[in-house]
Amino acid sequence: MSFQFDSLVAFYAMGGHGPFVWLSYLFTLMVLVWLVASPLLRARRLRAALARRRPGAGHQRSAEEKES
Amino acid sequence: MARTRPIMPAWFHRLGSPKGFYSMTTPWLPWLAAASLVLLIGGAVWGLGFAPADAKQGNSFRIIYIHVPSAFLALAGYYVMAVAGAIGLIWRMKLSFMAMKAAAPLGAALTLISLVTGALWGKPTWGTYWVWDARITSMLVLFFLYLGVIALHYAYTNGEAAGKAAAVLALVGTANIPIIYKSVDWWYTLHQPATIKLTEAPSMHPSMFQPLLVMIAGFYCLYALVLILNIRAEILHRERSSHWVVELARRGRS
Protein backbone atom coordinates (compact mmCIF):
# COMPACT_ATOMS: atom_id res chain seq x y z
CA MET A 1 0.00 0.00 0.00
CA SER A 2 1.69 3.18 -1.12
CA PHE A 3 0.88 6.78 -1.73
CA GLN A 4 -0.81 6.91 -5.10
CA PHE A 5 0.35 10.32 -6.23
CA ASP A 6 3.71 11.65 -7.40
CA SER A 7 3.48 14.84 -5.38
CA LEU A 8 1.17 16.83 -3.20
CA VAL A 9 0.29 18.99 -6.19
CA ALA A 10 -0.78 15.89 -8.07
CA PHE A 11 -2.72 14.79 -4.99
CA TYR A 12 -4.54 18.10 -4.98
CA ALA A 13 -5.27 17.97 -8.73
CA MET A 14 -6.53 14.38 -8.66
CA GLY A 15 -5.84 13.98 -12.36
CA GLY A 16 -8.33 16.69 -13.29
CA HIS A 17 -11.08 15.47 -10.97
CA GLY A 18 -9.83 17.58 -8.10
CA PRO A 19 -12.76 19.99 -7.77
CA PHE A 20 -15.30 17.19 -7.67
CA VAL A 21 -13.46 15.04 -5.16
CA TRP A 22 -12.50 17.86 -2.83
CA LEU A 23 -15.90 19.52 -3.01
CA SER A 24 -17.52 16.22 -2.08
CA TYR A 25 -15.28 15.71 0.91
CA LEU A 26 -15.59 19.33 1.99
CA PHE A 27 -19.38 19.36 1.73
CA THR A 28 -19.54 16.12 3.72
CA LEU A 29 -17.20 17.49 6.36
CA MET A 30 -19.35 20.60 6.78
CA VAL A 31 -22.56 18.59 7.09
CA LEU A 32 -21.04 16.13 9.58
CA VAL A 33 -19.58 18.92 11.69
CA TRP A 34 -22.97 20.63 11.73
CA LEU A 35 -24.66 17.33 12.69
CA VAL A 36 -22.42 16.98 15.73
CA ALA A 37 -22.30 20.66 16.68
CA SER A 38 -26.01 21.47 16.55
CA PRO A 39 -27.18 19.16 19.40
CA LEU A 40 -24.17 20.19 21.50
CA LEU A 41 -25.01 23.86 21.06
CA ARG A 42 -28.66 23.24 21.74
CA ALA A 43 -27.88 21.38 24.96
CA ARG A 44 -25.56 24.16 26.06
CA ARG A 45 -28.24 26.78 25.41
CA LEU A 46 -30.81 24.77 27.34
CA ARG A 47 -28.50 24.30 30.32
CA ALA A 48 -27.53 27.98 30.31
CA ALA A 49 -31.19 29.03 30.21
CA LEU A 50 -32.02 26.75 33.14
CA ALA A 51 -29.05 27.91 35.20
CA ARG A 52 -30.02 31.54 34.66
CA ARG A 53 -33.66 31.06 35.49
CA ARG A 54 -33.16 29.46 38.90
CA PRO A 55 -30.26 31.12 40.72
CA GLY A 56 -31.44 29.74 44.07
CA ALA A 57 -32.23 26.20 45.05
CA GLY A 58 -35.09 24.87 42.95
CA HIS A 59 -37.78 22.82 44.66
CA GLN A 60 -39.03 21.15 41.54
CA ARG A 61 -40.74 17.83 41.84
CA SER A 62 -39.13 15.47 39.46
CA ALA A 63 -41.30 14.95 36.40
CA GLU A 64 -40.63 11.26 36.74
CA GLU A 65 -41.87 11.18 40.32
CA LYS A 66 -45.01 12.86 39.12
CA GLU A 67 -45.44 10.40 36.27
CA SER A 68 -45.15 7.11 38.10
CA MET B 1 -61.47 -5.48 25.76
CA ALA B 2 -58.20 -4.88 27.58
CA ARG B 3 -55.28 -3.73 25.50
CA THR B 4 -52.34 -6.05 26.07
CA ARG B 5 -48.83 -5.36 25.01
CA PRO B 6 -45.83 -7.67 24.96
CA ILE B 7 -44.17 -8.33 28.32
CA MET B 8 -40.62 -7.01 28.46
CA PRO B 9 -37.92 -7.45 31.09
CA ALA B 10 -37.36 -4.77 33.70
CA TRP B 11 -34.16 -3.40 32.12
CA PHE B 12 -36.11 -2.59 28.99
CA HIS B 13 -38.30 -0.22 30.91
CA ARG B 14 -35.36 1.19 32.86
CA LEU B 15 -33.72 1.89 29.51
CA GLY B 16 -36.80 3.82 28.55
CA SER B 17 -36.49 6.34 31.35
CA PRO B 18 -35.05 9.61 30.02
CA LYS B 19 -32.98 10.16 33.14
CA GLY B 20 -31.61 6.62 32.97
CA PHE B 21 -30.73 7.01 29.31
CA TYR B 22 -29.02 10.33 29.93
CA SER B 23 -26.79 9.08 32.72
CA MET B 24 -26.09 5.79 30.95
CA THR B 25 -24.91 7.42 27.74
CA THR B 26 -22.68 10.09 29.30
CA PRO B 27 -19.57 7.82 29.52
CA TRP B 28 -20.21 6.52 26.00
CA LEU B 29 -19.76 9.87 24.29
CA PRO B 30 -15.96 10.29 24.37
CA TRP B 31 -15.51 6.72 23.08
CA LEU B 32 -17.98 7.17 20.25
CA ALA B 33 -16.44 10.49 19.34
CA ALA B 34 -12.92 9.07 19.34
CA ALA B 35 -13.94 6.03 17.32
CA SER B 36 -15.78 8.18 14.75
CA LEU B 37 -12.86 10.56 14.40
CA VAL B 38 -10.24 7.85 14.02
CA LEU B 39 -12.27 5.74 11.60
CA LEU B 40 -13.48 8.64 9.46
CA ILE B 41 -10.19 10.51 9.21
CA GLY B 42 -8.21 7.31 8.79
CA GLY B 43 -10.59 5.95 6.19
CA ALA B 44 -10.71 9.23 4.29
CA VAL B 45 -6.94 9.60 4.15
CA TRP B 46 -6.62 5.96 3.10
CA GLY B 47 -9.26 6.33 0.40
CA LEU B 48 -7.99 9.67 -0.88
CA GLY B 49 -4.30 8.97 -0.95
CA PHE B 50 -3.52 5.30 -0.66
CA ALA B 51 -6.21 3.32 -2.40
CA PRO B 52 -5.67 2.70 -6.11
CA ALA B 53 -7.66 4.77 -8.59
CA ASP B 54 -10.29 3.08 -10.69
CA ALA B 55 -9.21 2.05 -14.18
CA LYS B 56 -12.23 3.55 -15.89
CA GLN B 57 -13.24 6.41 -13.63
CA GLY B 58 -9.87 7.60 -12.43
CA ASN B 59 -9.65 9.59 -9.26
CA SER B 60 -13.30 10.62 -9.13
CA PHE B 61 -13.80 7.06 -7.91
CA ARG B 62 -12.57 8.22 -4.53
CA ILE B 63 -15.93 9.84 -3.90
CA ILE B 64 -17.26 6.33 -3.30
CA TYR B 65 -15.74 6.46 0.16
CA ILE B 66 -18.34 9.00 1.16
CA HIS B 67 -21.17 8.25 -1.23
CA VAL B 68 -21.68 4.60 -0.34
CA PRO B 69 -21.43 4.84 3.46
CA SER B 70 -23.79 7.81 3.57
CA ALA B 71 -26.31 6.10 1.28
CA PHE B 72 -26.05 2.95 3.38
CA LEU B 73 -26.63 4.78 6.65
CA ALA B 74 -29.41 6.88 5.12
CA LEU B 75 -31.35 3.74 4.26
CA ALA B 76 -30.53 1.95 7.53
CA GLY B 77 -31.40 5.12 9.41
CA TYR B 78 -34.91 5.09 8.01
CA TYR B 79 -35.44 1.67 9.55
CA VAL B 80 -33.97 2.87 12.83
CA MET B 81 -36.46 5.72 12.75
CA ALA B 82 -39.39 3.44 11.89
CA VAL B 83 -38.49 0.84 14.54
CA ALA B 84 -38.15 3.58 17.16
CA GLY B 85 -41.60 4.80 16.14
CA ALA B 86 -43.05 1.30 16.35
CA ILE B 87 -41.57 0.75 19.83
CA GLY B 88 -42.96 4.10 20.91
CA LEU B 89 -46.42 3.23 19.64
CA ILE B 90 -46.51 -0.29 21.11
CA TRP B 91 -44.92 0.37 24.50
CA ARG B 92 -45.84 4.06 24.82
CA MET B 93 -42.21 4.98 25.38
CA LYS B 94 -41.48 8.69 25.31
CA LEU B 95 -37.79 8.02 24.79
CA SER B 96 -38.47 5.98 21.69
CA PHE B 97 -40.39 8.86 20.15
CA MET B 98 -37.48 11.15 20.98
CA ALA B 99 -35.13 8.75 19.21
CA MET B 100 -37.36 8.77 16.16
CA LYS B 101 -37.56 12.56 16.16
CA ALA B 102 -33.74 12.71 16.34
CA ALA B 103 -33.28 10.14 13.59
CA ALA B 104 -35.30 12.05 11.00
CA PRO B 105 -33.08 15.09 10.28
CA LEU B 106 -29.99 12.90 10.72
CA GLY B 107 -31.18 10.52 8.03
CA ALA B 108 -32.21 13.40 5.79
CA ALA B 109 -28.74 14.97 6.10
CA LEU B 110 -27.07 11.68 5.19
CA THR B 111 -29.37 11.27 2.20
CA LEU B 112 -28.45 14.79 1.11
CA ILE B 113 -24.74 13.95 1.37
CA SER B 114 -25.35 10.88 -0.74
CA LEU B 115 -27.24 12.88 -3.38
CA VAL B 116 -24.70 15.72 -3.58
CA THR B 117 -21.69 13.40 -3.71
CA GLY B 118 -23.52 11.28 -6.26
CA ALA B 119 -24.04 14.36 -8.44
CA LEU B 120 -20.40 15.44 -8.05
CA TRP B 121 -19.33 11.92 -8.96
CA GLY B 122 -21.65 11.82 -11.95
CA LYS B 123 -20.27 14.92 -13.62
CA PRO B 124 -16.78 13.60 -14.42
CA THR B 125 -18.09 10.10 -15.00
CA TRP B 126 -21.11 10.73 -17.23
CA GLY B 127 -20.84 14.40 -18.06
CA THR B 128 -23.94 15.58 -16.19
CA TYR B 129 -24.63 16.42 -12.57
CA TRP B 130 -27.96 14.69 -12.49
CA VAL B 131 -28.83 11.34 -14.05
CA TRP B 132 -32.11 9.62 -13.45
CA ASP B 133 -30.64 6.26 -12.66
CA ALA B 134 -32.37 3.83 -10.33
CA ARG B 135 -30.01 4.32 -7.39
CA ILE B 136 -30.05 8.12 -7.37
CA THR B 137 -33.79 8.32 -7.99
CA SER B 138 -34.44 5.95 -5.10
CA MET B 139 -32.23 8.11 -2.88
CA LEU B 140 -34.25 11.15 -3.90
CA VAL B 141 -37.50 9.41 -2.98
CA LEU B 142 -35.94 8.43 0.37
CA PHE B 143 -35.09 12.09 0.89
CA PHE B 144 -38.74 13.01 0.30
CA LEU B 145 -39.86 10.32 2.73
CA TYR B 146 -37.60 11.81 5.41
CA LEU B 147 -38.83 15.34 4.66
CA GLY B 148 -42.42 14.15 5.11
CA VAL B 149 -41.67 12.79 8.58
CA ILE B 150 -39.81 15.97 9.57
CA ALA B 151 -42.60 18.20 8.22
CA LEU B 152 -45.23 16.18 10.09
CA HIS B 153 -43.30 16.61 13.35
CA TYR B 154 -43.29 20.36 12.88
CA ALA B 155 -46.92 20.63 11.77
CA TYR B 156 -48.35 19.19 14.97
CA THR B 157 -48.40 21.58 17.90
CA ASN B 158 -48.89 18.81 20.46
CA GLY B 159 -45.53 17.07 20.83
CA GLU B 160 -46.99 13.75 21.88
CA ALA B 161 -49.41 13.58 18.97
CA ALA B 162 -46.59 14.66 16.64
CA GLY B 163 -44.55 11.63 17.69
CA LYS B 164 -47.40 9.23 17.13
CA ALA B 165 -48.40 10.69 13.76
CA ALA B 166 -44.80 10.66 12.56
CA ALA B 167 -44.48 7.05 13.74
CA VAL B 168 -47.51 6.03 11.68
CA LEU B 169 -46.06 7.78 8.64
CA ALA B 170 -42.62 6.23 9.15
CA LEU B 171 -44.15 2.77 9.36
CA VAL B 172 -46.21 3.30 6.20
CA GLY B 173 -43.03 4.51 4.50
CA THR B 174 -41.16 1.42 5.66
CA ALA B 175 -43.74 -0.88 4.10
CA ASN B 176 -43.37 1.09 0.89
CA ILE B 177 -39.59 1.34 0.64
CA PRO B 178 -39.05 -2.11 -0.90
CA ILE B 179 -41.93 -1.41 -3.31
CA ILE B 180 -40.53 1.98 -4.25
CA TYR B 181 -37.02 0.61 -4.77
CA LYS B 182 -38.25 -2.27 -6.89
CA SER B 183 -40.51 -0.09 -9.00
CA VAL B 184 -37.81 2.54 -9.59
CA ASP B 185 -35.45 -0.26 -10.57
CA TRP B 186 -38.04 -1.63 -12.98
CA TRP B 187 -38.75 1.85 -14.36
CA TYR B 188 -35.08 2.43 -15.00
CA THR B 189 -34.46 -0.85 -16.81
CA LEU B 190 -37.53 -0.20 -18.92
CA HIS B 191 -36.16 3.07 -20.19
CA GLN B 192 -32.42 2.48 -20.15
CA PRO B 193 -31.50 -1.00 -21.26
CA ALA B 194 -27.83 -0.52 -20.47
CA THR B 195 -27.73 -0.50 -16.71
CA ILE B 196 -24.88 1.59 -15.48
CA LYS B 197 -23.91 0.77 -11.96
CA LEU B 198 -22.54 3.67 -10.02
CA THR B 199 -20.71 1.45 -7.58
CA GLU B 200 -19.35 -1.98 -8.26
CA ALA B 201 -18.82 -3.22 -4.78
CA PRO B 202 -18.76 -6.97 -5.46
CA SER B 203 -16.19 -6.62 -8.22
CA MET B 204 -13.94 -4.26 -6.30
CA HIS B 205 -10.38 -5.13 -5.54
CA PRO B 206 -9.76 -5.63 -1.79
CA SER B 207 -7.38 -2.69 -1.68
CA MET B 208 -10.28 -0.52 -2.80
CA PHE B 209 -12.83 -2.24 -0.62
CA GLN B 210 -11.00 -2.09 2.71
CA PRO B 211 -11.04 1.69 3.14
CA LEU B 212 -14.74 1.55 2.25
CA LEU B 213 -15.37 -0.79 5.18
CA VAL B 214 -13.48 1.56 7.47
CA MET B 215 -15.58 4.50 6.30
CA ILE B 216 -18.82 2.56 6.75
CA ALA B 217 -17.78 1.69 10.31
CA GLY B 218 -16.87 5.34 10.90
CA PHE B 219 -20.23 6.53 9.63
CA TYR B 220 -21.99 4.04 11.88
CA CYS B 221 -20.13 5.37 14.92
CA LEU B 222 -20.90 8.93 13.93
CA TYR B 223 -24.57 8.05 13.42
CA ALA B 224 -24.76 6.58 16.90
CA LEU B 225 -22.96 9.61 18.35
CA VAL B 226 -25.20 12.20 16.67
CA LEU B 227 -28.36 10.24 17.47
CA ILE B 228 -27.46 10.02 21.15
CA LEU B 229 -26.44 13.69 21.30
CA ASN B 230 -29.78 14.72 19.81
CA ILE B 231 -31.76 12.49 22.15
CA ARG B 232 -29.89 13.97 25.11
CA ALA B 233 -30.64 17.51 23.97
CA GLU B 234 -34.30 16.59 23.51
CA ILE B 235 -34.37 15.05 26.99
CA LEU B 236 -32.96 18.25 28.49
CA HIS B 237 -35.69 20.20 26.74
CA ARG B 238 -38.62 17.97 27.61
CA GLU B 239 -37.59 17.30 31.20
CA ARG B 240 -36.48 20.87 31.84
CA SER B 241 -38.86 21.27 34.76
CA SER B 242 -37.65 18.19 36.56
CA HIS B 243 -35.23 18.25 39.47
CA TRP B 244 -32.35 16.32 38.01
CA VAL B 245 -32.16 18.49 34.89
CA VAL B 246 -32.14 21.70 36.91
CA GLU B 247 -29.39 20.26 39.13
CA LEU B 248 -27.43 19.34 36.01
CA ALA B 249 -27.70 22.87 34.67
CA ARG B 250 -26.76 24.47 37.95
CA ARG B 251 -23.74 22.26 38.35
CA GLY B 252 -22.58 23.58 35.00
CA ARG B 253 -21.15 20.38 33.57
CA SER B 254 -22.99 17.47 31.91
Added chain:
Amino acid sequence: MSAPDVVPTLATGRAFRALLARDLTLAFRHRGEMANPLIFFVMVATLIPLGVTPESRQLAVLAPGVIWVMALLASLLSAESLFLADYRDGTLEQLVLSPQPLWLMVLAKITVHWLVTGLPLTLLSPLLGIMLSLPAAGFGPLMVSLALGTAALSMIGAIGAALTVAISRGGLLLSLIVMPLYMPVLIFGASAVQLAVDGMSPAGNLAVLGALLAFSCLLSPFATAGALRVSLHG
Protein backbone atom coordinates in the same frame (compact mmCIF):
# COMPACT_ATOMS: atom_id res chain seq x y z
CA MET C 1 -79.68 5.99 37.10
CA SER C 2 -78.14 2.90 35.56
CA ALA C 3 -77.14 2.61 31.92
CA PRO C 4 -78.95 -0.03 29.90
CA ASP C 5 -77.19 -3.38 29.79
CA VAL C 6 -77.18 -3.54 26.03
CA VAL C 7 -76.63 -0.35 24.05
CA PRO C 8 -78.45 -0.76 20.75
CA THR C 9 -75.90 -0.54 17.97
CA LEU C 10 -76.19 -0.76 14.26
CA ALA C 11 -75.12 -4.05 12.71
CA THR C 12 -71.73 -3.62 11.05
CA GLY C 13 -72.87 -4.40 7.52
CA ARG C 14 -75.75 -1.97 7.75
CA ALA C 15 -73.48 0.71 9.20
CA PHE C 16 -71.12 0.28 6.25
CA ARG C 17 -73.93 0.62 3.72
CA ALA C 18 -75.44 3.55 5.59
CA LEU C 19 -72.14 5.45 5.57
CA LEU C 20 -71.69 4.65 1.89
CA ALA C 21 -75.15 5.98 1.07
CA ARG C 22 -74.69 9.08 3.21
CA ASP C 23 -71.37 10.00 1.66
CA LEU C 24 -72.65 9.42 -1.87
CA THR C 25 -75.66 11.62 -1.22
CA LEU C 26 -73.50 14.38 0.23
CA ALA C 27 -71.10 14.17 -2.69
CA PHE C 28 -73.89 14.56 -5.21
CA ARG C 29 -75.29 17.46 -3.31
CA HIS C 30 -71.97 19.19 -3.85
CA ARG C 31 -71.65 18.29 -7.51
CA GLY C 32 -69.72 21.45 -8.20
CA GLU C 33 -66.92 20.49 -5.85
CA MET C 34 -66.87 17.04 -7.34
CA ALA C 35 -66.28 18.51 -10.76
CA ASN C 36 -63.24 20.58 -9.79
CA PRO C 37 -60.55 17.87 -10.02
CA LEU C 38 -62.04 16.76 -13.33
CA ILE C 39 -62.01 20.25 -14.80
CA PHE C 40 -58.42 20.58 -13.59
CA PHE C 41 -57.57 17.32 -15.29
CA VAL C 42 -58.89 18.47 -18.64
CA MET C 43 -57.51 21.99 -18.42
CA VAL C 44 -53.97 20.87 -17.67
CA ALA C 45 -54.21 18.79 -20.84
CA THR C 46 -54.33 22.12 -22.64
CA LEU C 47 -51.24 23.39 -20.82
CA ILE C 48 -49.02 20.65 -22.16
CA PRO C 49 -49.37 21.47 -25.87
CA LEU C 50 -49.18 25.17 -25.04
CA GLY C 51 -46.06 24.77 -23.01
CA VAL C 52 -44.26 22.02 -24.90
CA THR C 53 -45.36 21.49 -28.48
CA PRO C 54 -48.57 21.13 -30.49
CA GLU C 55 -46.88 18.65 -32.78
CA SER C 56 -48.92 15.49 -32.72
CA ARG C 57 -46.08 13.01 -33.02
CA GLN C 58 -44.18 14.50 -30.08
CA LEU C 59 -47.33 14.68 -27.99
CA ALA C 60 -47.89 10.99 -28.66
CA VAL C 61 -44.53 10.21 -27.09
CA LEU C 62 -45.39 12.17 -23.99
CA ALA C 63 -49.05 11.23 -23.76
CA PRO C 64 -49.02 8.10 -21.54
CA GLY C 65 -46.85 9.64 -18.84
CA VAL C 66 -48.42 13.09 -19.00
CA ILE C 67 -51.99 11.79 -18.70
CA TRP C 68 -50.95 9.65 -15.76
CA VAL C 69 -49.14 12.50 -14.00
CA MET C 70 -52.18 14.72 -14.40
CA ALA C 71 -54.45 11.99 -13.04
CA LEU C 72 -52.11 11.70 -10.07
CA LEU C 73 -52.19 15.45 -9.44
CA ALA C 74 -55.98 15.54 -9.72
CA SER C 75 -56.13 12.70 -7.17
CA LEU C 76 -53.80 14.60 -4.90
CA LEU C 77 -56.01 17.68 -5.12
CA SER C 78 -59.06 15.74 -4.09
CA ALA C 79 -57.41 13.74 -1.30
CA GLU C 80 -57.78 16.53 1.22
CA SER C 81 -61.56 16.54 0.92
CA LEU C 82 -61.85 12.98 2.20
CA PHE C 83 -62.12 13.82 5.88
CA LEU C 84 -62.12 17.60 6.05
CA ALA C 85 -65.85 18.28 5.86
CA ASP C 86 -66.65 15.64 8.45
CA TYR C 87 -63.89 16.89 10.71
CA ARG C 88 -65.25 20.42 10.59
CA ASP C 89 -68.79 19.51 11.56
CA GLY C 90 -67.91 16.87 14.15
CA THR C 91 -69.10 13.80 12.26
CA LEU C 92 -65.57 12.44 12.14
CA GLU C 93 -65.35 12.51 15.93
CA GLN C 94 -68.59 10.53 16.09
CA LEU C 95 -67.28 7.99 13.62
CA VAL C 96 -64.10 7.46 15.58
CA LEU C 97 -65.99 7.08 18.84
CA SER C 98 -68.65 4.80 17.42
CA PRO C 99 -68.57 1.07 18.26
CA GLN C 100 -68.24 0.20 14.57
CA PRO C 101 -64.78 -0.96 13.50
CA LEU C 102 -63.12 2.23 12.32
CA TRP C 103 -61.21 0.55 9.52
CA LEU C 104 -64.48 -0.54 7.95
CA MET C 105 -65.99 2.94 8.20
CA VAL C 106 -62.82 4.33 6.63
CA LEU C 107 -63.13 1.79 3.84
CA ALA C 108 -66.65 3.03 3.11
CA LYS C 109 -65.46 6.64 2.88
CA ILE C 110 -62.55 5.76 0.61
CA THR C 111 -64.84 3.76 -1.67
CA VAL C 112 -67.16 6.72 -2.11
CA HIS C 113 -64.16 8.98 -2.65
CA TRP C 114 -62.96 6.81 -5.49
CA LEU C 115 -66.45 6.56 -7.00
CA VAL C 116 -66.70 10.35 -7.21
CA THR C 117 -63.10 11.18 -8.15
CA GLY C 118 -61.11 8.25 -9.55
CA LEU C 119 -63.91 6.70 -11.54
CA PRO C 120 -64.94 9.90 -13.36
CA LEU C 121 -61.25 10.54 -14.06
CA THR C 122 -60.94 7.10 -15.62
CA LEU C 123 -64.05 7.65 -17.74
CA LEU C 124 -62.78 11.05 -18.87
CA SER C 125 -59.32 9.79 -19.81
CA PRO C 126 -60.09 8.82 -23.44
CA LEU C 127 -60.90 12.49 -24.03
CA LEU C 128 -57.41 13.39 -22.89
CA GLY C 129 -55.99 10.61 -25.00
CA ILE C 130 -57.55 12.22 -28.03
CA MET C 131 -56.36 15.69 -27.06
CA LEU C 132 -52.79 14.47 -26.58
CA SER C 133 -52.61 12.23 -29.65
CA LEU C 134 -52.39 9.00 -27.70
CA PRO C 135 -52.04 6.10 -30.19
CA ALA C 136 -55.09 3.83 -30.43
CA ALA C 137 -53.39 0.88 -28.73
CA GLY C 138 -53.03 2.88 -25.56
CA PHE C 139 -56.67 3.68 -24.84
CA GLY C 140 -57.73 0.36 -23.34
CA PRO C 141 -54.71 -0.04 -21.06
CA LEU C 142 -55.07 3.63 -20.13
CA MET C 143 -58.53 3.10 -18.76
CA VAL C 144 -57.72 -0.15 -17.01
CA SER C 145 -54.55 1.23 -15.45
CA LEU C 146 -56.35 4.39 -14.33
CA ALA C 147 -59.24 2.40 -12.85
CA LEU C 148 -56.86 0.30 -10.77
CA GLY C 149 -54.39 3.07 -10.15
CA THR C 150 -56.77 5.80 -8.99
CA ALA C 151 -58.30 3.32 -6.56
CA ALA C 152 -54.84 2.66 -5.12
CA LEU C 153 -54.18 6.42 -5.04
CA SER C 154 -57.42 6.98 -3.11
CA MET C 155 -56.35 4.33 -0.61
CA ILE C 156 -52.89 5.82 -0.18
CA GLY C 157 -54.16 9.40 -0.11
CA ALA C 158 -56.50 8.52 2.76
CA ILE C 159 -53.52 7.90 5.04
CA GLY C 160 -52.14 11.34 4.31
CA ALA C 161 -55.57 12.91 4.67
CA ALA C 162 -56.03 11.30 8.08
CA LEU C 163 -52.60 12.43 9.29
CA THR C 164 -53.18 16.04 8.26
CA VAL C 165 -56.91 16.55 8.84
CA ALA C 166 -56.41 18.41 12.12
CA ILE C 167 -53.65 20.65 10.81
CA SER C 168 -54.61 24.02 9.44
CA ARG C 169 -53.76 24.34 5.73
CA GLY C 170 -52.68 20.72 5.80
CA GLY C 171 -53.19 20.29 2.05
CA LEU C 172 -49.60 21.01 1.06
CA LEU C 173 -48.22 18.81 3.82
CA LEU C 174 -50.53 16.08 2.60
CA SER C 175 -49.02 16.31 -0.87
CA LEU C 176 -45.50 16.15 0.53
CA ILE C 177 -46.29 13.10 2.63
CA VAL C 178 -48.19 11.18 0.01
CA MET C 179 -46.11 11.79 -3.13
CA PRO C 180 -43.34 9.25 -2.49
CA LEU C 181 -46.01 6.67 -1.78
CA TYR C 182 -47.77 7.51 -5.05
CA MET C 183 -44.69 6.92 -7.17
CA PRO C 184 -44.85 3.12 -7.63
CA VAL C 185 -48.46 3.42 -8.83
CA LEU C 186 -47.44 6.09 -11.33
CA ILE C 187 -44.49 4.04 -12.57
CA PHE C 188 -46.49 0.92 -13.27
CA GLY C 189 -49.56 2.73 -14.54
CA ALA C 190 -47.71 4.90 -17.03
CA SER C 191 -45.45 2.11 -18.23
CA ALA C 192 -48.43 -0.18 -18.82
CA VAL C 193 -49.82 2.36 -21.26
CA GLN C 194 -46.38 2.97 -22.77
CA LEU C 195 -45.82 -0.75 -23.34
CA ALA C 196 -49.18 -1.09 -25.07
CA VAL C 197 -48.38 1.89 -27.30
CA ASP C 198 -45.03 0.28 -28.19
CA GLY C 199 -46.79 -2.91 -29.21
CA MET C 200 -45.94 -5.02 -26.16
CA SER C 201 -48.25 -6.57 -23.61
CA PRO C 202 -49.23 -4.40 -20.64
CA ALA C 203 -50.58 -7.41 -18.76
CA GLY C 204 -47.62 -7.75 -16.41
CA ASN C 205 -47.68 -4.12 -15.37
CA LEU C 206 -51.43 -4.17 -14.92
CA ALA C 207 -51.07 -7.24 -12.73
CA VAL C 208 -48.54 -5.38 -10.58
CA LEU C 209 -50.95 -2.45 -10.38
CA GLY C 210 -53.60 -4.86 -9.17
CA ALA C 211 -51.19 -6.16 -6.56
CA LEU C 212 -50.40 -2.60 -5.43
CA LEU C 213 -54.12 -1.95 -5.11
CA ALA C 214 -54.60 -5.12 -3.08
CA PHE C 215 -51.67 -4.22 -0.84
CA SER C 216 -52.99 -0.73 -0.25
CA CYS C 217 -56.48 -2.08 0.49
CA LEU C 218 -54.91 -4.24 3.16
CA LEU C 219 -52.65 -1.60 4.70
CA SER C 220 -54.52 1.63 4.27
CA PRO C 221 -57.78 1.20 6.23
CA PHE C 222 -55.85 0.27 9.36
CA ALA C 223 -53.14 2.89 8.94
CA THR C 224 -55.83 5.51 8.22
CA ALA C 225 -57.86 4.48 11.26
CA GLY C 226 -54.76 4.73 13.47
CA ALA C 227 -53.88 8.10 11.95
CA LEU C 228 -57.41 9.39 12.57
CA ARG C 229 -57.19 8.46 16.22
CA VAL C 230 -53.87 10.26 16.55
CA SER C 231 -55.17 13.34 14.72
CA LEU C 232 -58.32 13.62 16.77
CA HIS C 233 -57.20 12.44 20.17
CA GLY C 234 -53.47 13.05 20.18
